[in-house]
Amino acid sequence: MQKSAEIKPATVFRFAVFITLLVLASSLAINKTSSQTRMPDTIVLAKEAKLGQVTFNHMKHATETRSPDGAKQIACVDCHHTAQPAAEALKHPPHKTVWPADRTTTLTMELLEKNAATVVNVCTDCHARADAKPKLLPEIPSVKFEGSAEPTLMTNQQAFHRSCGACHDEVVKARPTLDPPPPTSKKCTACHKKAAA
Secondary structure, three states: OOOOOOOOHHHHHHHHHHHHHHHHHHHHHHHHHHHHHOOOOEEEEOOOOOOOEEEEEHHHHHHOOOOOOOOOOOOHHHHOOOOOOHHHHOOOOOOOOOOOOOOOOOOOHHHHHHOOOOOOOOHHHOOOOOOOOOOOOOOOOEEOOOOOOOOEEOOHHHHHHHHHHHHHHHHHHHOOOOOOOOOOOOOHHHHEEOOOO
16 A cells, blocks of 8 residues: 655645746746837837926827828838848938847838847937947947038937937928928927926
């Protein structure tokens, strides 16, 4: 006759705690992965700006026909210019940098949905504040624009204003009857809002 092993209550308790922790860790890992690959609906920019922060509706800009001519969606790489192969980025001066350097894919919403490992950098990874070092570059990039005597340090403020403001100005120029028009680069407080006290 075989003797059955006696399981102590402490062993059962430890096993139950182990299984619970394992399940929790797995669900946290799944949630972390899905949040990293899902495109954010809104992004709060310029949190420390004197004029107030900017709440950017990322979803509307990415899914509606918001190109300057109103004919198509804005491509991901129109803003995330490092998210394409180097040969493509070089066709659009002054952009010179892609990340990772050996990138072979161009960022699209479809790519992001299909591939959880798709690299999407945020602007401040390269365009840091003037008093900070960028995460991905040895220094903040500078660009010599046509008609300018000196290169411009492309801080996050410069990058946002030149990209967003220039696009909004193009929309107003291409579609003067658009109602309501987007805020132009001269209407700062249309985007910048002070937080309620």
